[in-house]
Amino acid sequence: MSEDTLEFLVGEEKSLRELLLDSDVLPLLEGALRAGAGGARVVNEEGEELWSESDGGGRGELLARLPLYLEGEPVARLELFGSPEQRDRLVPLASLLVAALDTLLRNNLKRVLTTEIHTCVVNSSHEELLRINADLARSEARYRELAENLELRVKERSAELKRAQARMLQQEKMAAIGQLAAGVAHEINNPLGFITSNLHTLQKYTARCCAMLQFYRERLRPDLPLQTLFEEAELKWRELKLPQVLADVGDLMAESLAGAERVSRIVADLKGFSHVDEAGEVRVDLNQELERTLGVLSHLLAGRAEVVKELQPLPPVTCQGQLPGQIFLNLIQNALTHAGGAPRITLSSCFDGERIRIGIADNGPGVPAALRGQIFDPFFTTLPVGSGTGMGLAVVWEAVLRLKGTIAVADAPGGGADFIITIPAKKE
Amino acid sequence: MIEYSEKERRMVLKLVYYGPALSGKTTNLLQLHDLLTRQGRGELMVLDTSGDRTIYFDLLPFFLTAPSGLKIKVKVYTVPGQVCHDATRKAVLQRADGVAFIADSSPAEAQSNFTSFDNLERNLALVGLDIETLPLVIQFNKRDLPQAVSEREIRAAWDPTGVAVVMASALHGEGVAETFARLAGLVYDRIDARYALTGEHGLTRDQFVRQLTSLKEEP
Numbered sequence: 001m002s003e004d005t006l007e008f009l010v011g012e013e014k015s016l017r018e019l020l021l022d023s024d025v026l027p028l029l030e031g032a033l034r035a036g037a038g039g040a041r042v043v044n045e046e047g048e049e050l051w052s053e054s055d056g057g058g059r060g061e062l063l064a065r066l067p068l069y070l071e072g073e074p075v076a077r078l079e080l081f082g083s084p085e086q087r088d089r090l091v092p093l094a095s096l097l098v099a100a101l102d103t104l105l106r107n108n109l110k111r112v113l114t115t116e117i118h119t120c121v122v123n124s125s126h127e128e129l130l131r132i133n134a135d136l137a138r139s140e141a142r143y144r145e146l147a148e149n150l151e152l153r154v155k156e157r158s159a160e161l162k163r164a165q166a167r168m169l170q171q172e173k174m175a176a177i178g179q180l181a182a183g184v185a186h187e188i189n190n191p192l193g194f195i196t197s198n199l200h201t202l203q204k205y206t207a208r209c210c211a212m213l214q215f216y217r218e219r220l221r222p223d224l225p226l227q228t229l230f231e232e233a234e235l236k237w238r239e240l241k242l243p244q245v246l247a248d249v250g251d252l253m254a255e256s257l258a259g260a261e262r263v264s265r266i267v268a269d270l271k272g273f274s275h276v277d278e279a280g281e282v283r284v285d286l287n288q289e290l291e292r293t294l295g296v297l298s299h300l301l302a303g304r305a306e307v308v309k310e311l312q313p314l315p316p317v318t319c320q321g322q323l324p325g326q327i328f329l330n331l332i333q334n335a336l337t338h339a340g341g342a343p344r345i346t347l348s349s350c351f352d353g354e355r356i357r358i359g360i361a362d363n364g365p366g367v368p369a370a371l372r373g374q375i376f377d378p379f380f381t382t383l384p385v386g387s388g389t390g391m392g393l394a395v396v397w398e399a400v401l402r403l404k405g406t407i408a409v410a411d412a413p414g415g416g417a418d419f420i421i422t423i424p425a426k427k428e
Numbered sequence: 429m430i431e432y433s434e435k436e437r438r439m440v441l442k443l444v445y446y447g448p449a450l451s452g453k454t455t456n457l458l459q460l461h462d463l464l465t466r467q468g469r470g471e472l473m474v475l476d477t478s479g480d481r482t483i484y485f486d487l488l489p490f491f492l493t494a495p496s497g498l499k500i501k502v503k504v505y506t507v508p509g510q511v512c513h514d515a516t517r518k519a520v521l522q523r524a525d526g527v528a529f530i531a532d533s534s535p536a537e538a539q540s541n542f543t544s545f546d547n548l549e550r551n552l553a554l555v556g557l558d559i560e561t562l563p564l565v566i567q568f569n570k571r572d573l574p575q576a577v578s579e580r581e582i583r584a585a586w587d588p589t590g591v592a593v594v595m596a597s598a599l600h601g602e603g604v605a606e607t608f609a610r611l612a613g614l615v616y617d618r619i620d621a622r623y624a625l626t627g628e629h630g631l632t633r634d635q636f637v638r639q640l641t642s643l644k645e646e647p
């Protein structure tokens with residue numbers, strides 16, 4: 001049912017027959033007979049008989065005819081018959097009957113109206129409910145769509161986040177490499193500095209030696225007395241400070257050679273550490289990788305930190321060459337950052353036949369148990385906001401994962417953090 | 429929407445007393461019932477009330493016959509004013525031939541009047557009736573209240589709309605018959621031409637209104 005096909009109507013016209021039942025009327029008429037009437041009937045306005053009762057012996061005379069009203073409209077008459085002798089008794093009886101019928105009629109009408117309005121309201125409430133239900137179904141569909149979209153959007157967002165994280169990891173690697181490069185540059189600059197300065201000095205010394213040689217070339221002639229040459233040469237020799245020059249040259253040369261060797265060692269370390277020359281997977285010795293890392297970090301460690309090595313022979317591991325260096329570099333840098341004034345870093349390695357276990361422990365404050373689940377998360381950092389990207393340990397985590405290994409942090413004996421990396425490996 | 433049967437020579441008109449809860453709709457019908465002669469007037473049916481708030485509705489039927497023999501029944505209904513009985517209001521309002529809006533003159537009820545009138549407009553539209561053409565009388569009831577909104581104010585607000593306004597104090601029987609008579613007259617105007625009440629049935633406006641509203645002679 002919709003608004004424009006509303007069929008239920010309150011207060012539709014009802015006929016007497018619809019409002020009064022035989023069981024309402026007939027007992028009343030029978031009562032009249034028992035009270036002495038010869039007959040009683042209800043006739044509508046058209047003269048049609050609606051209800052009638054009469055005793056066997058004829059109805060007798062019409063003694064009373066009274067109108068019945070329905071909503072103010074005269075719709076029928078009650079007729080009472082009997083012997084004229086009974087008139088005085090029967091006429092009031094007729095009034096009584098009409099009053100009774102009137103009451104019945106009114107009560108029934110009221111009941112019908114009440115039922116109608118109930119039905120009507122229930123119907124429209126039902127429609128209302130159907131409509132509300134339809135609305136709800138619609139909005140539910142909308143919400144479902146929204147929820148699905150949301151899921152999609154969340155997926156997009158997490159993909160976005162992953163990409164951001166990947167970018168950050170990359171940046172962190174670059175940062176570590178950048179730091180390393182700065183450190184290495186410094187490391188190379190030092191020997192280069194004194195090599196250069198030595199070369200300058202050697203240049204001057206060479207010039208003096210050349211001046212001495214030039215002197216001999218000009219003065220050494222057959223006509224000049226040897227004694228004179230000897231005395232002048234001695235004078236020139238001292239003038240050019242050649243005794244000091246000769247004493248110094250050896251040291252300068254040795255020092256410069258040592259510096260050049262140091263530079264070439266650093267470059268070799270760096271090359272080894274970065275595995276720049278290698279494509280794809282290579283077999284690496286993790287102890288050697290640790291040493292190389294220490295090598296490239298020597299500028300940070302030398303004279304500042306105590307490094308304790310407890311390394312046992314390890315079987316080779318096949319992996320991308322840069323990964324171990326990435327792990328060790330970040331962990332050692334992390335140890336140096338957190339270990340305070342007198343850092344002591346303990347590097348340990350061992351192999352139990354199935355797994356290589358590498359420990360990098362420091363003497364810093366350690367990692368509280370509550371934070372141990374989070375420190376490998378991207379962006380997690382215990383440093384003040386702005387001073388770290390919080391990606392260092394995430395880089396480590398990712399690299400360890402690519403080595404099919406695990407990493408955990410424990411308390412180092414005597415305090416501090418002990419990062420333990422476990423990597424599956426086979427005996428040689 | 430008049431019910432009319434040429435064959436049965438009868439017509440049923442439906443008038444609705446609309447308005448906010450407790451504005452005096454039932455009191456209007458009670459007074460009409462008491463004021464008018466028994467001739468042609470049915471009994472007032474007050475359907476299940478709880479307290480003095482109409483839960484279902486009241487019905488006061490009238491009956492008259494035109495000189496032509498056309499039987500005319502006029503059923504006057506009230507609607508429950510409470511917001512929650514909107515379904516009942518809509519049901520009762522269906523096919524109404526005229527509406528008397530019983531407003532409460534108490535200034536405190538101004539908002540209820542407004543809300544109820546708004547509801548009337550909306551429900552009329554819902555049951556397909558046009559408030560512009562539907563016979564409508566507005567009764568400002570409870571004029572006896574000392575704080576009642578002034579008649580001047582009411583007239584200033586309503587006269588420009590052309591809607592008939594009647595001042596009443598239903599509790600004291602004042603303005604009740606007038607409201608009913610005004611509404612009956614407007615309904616007659618609306619249906620006269622269409623059903624040829626004057627021409628074919630010999631029923632003038634005056635006769636129609638008078639038959640419906642003939643007052644009891646004081647005993």
Ligand SMILES: Nc1nc2c(ncn2[C@@H]2O[C@H](COP(=O)(O)OP(=O)(O)O)[C@@H](O)[C@H]2O)c(=O)[nH]1
Binds near residue numbers: 452454600
């Ligand atoms: N003071 C005053 N009170 C009235 C008047 N008409 C009705 N009332 C009262 O208002 C209350 C509600 O009346 P009622 O007819 O039941 O309101 P309905 O809800 O519209 O049917 C009752 O207490 C009435 O006595 C009036 O003219 N003046």
Ligand SMILES: [Mg+2]
Binds near residue numbers: 453454455480481482
């Ligand atoms: Mg009421």
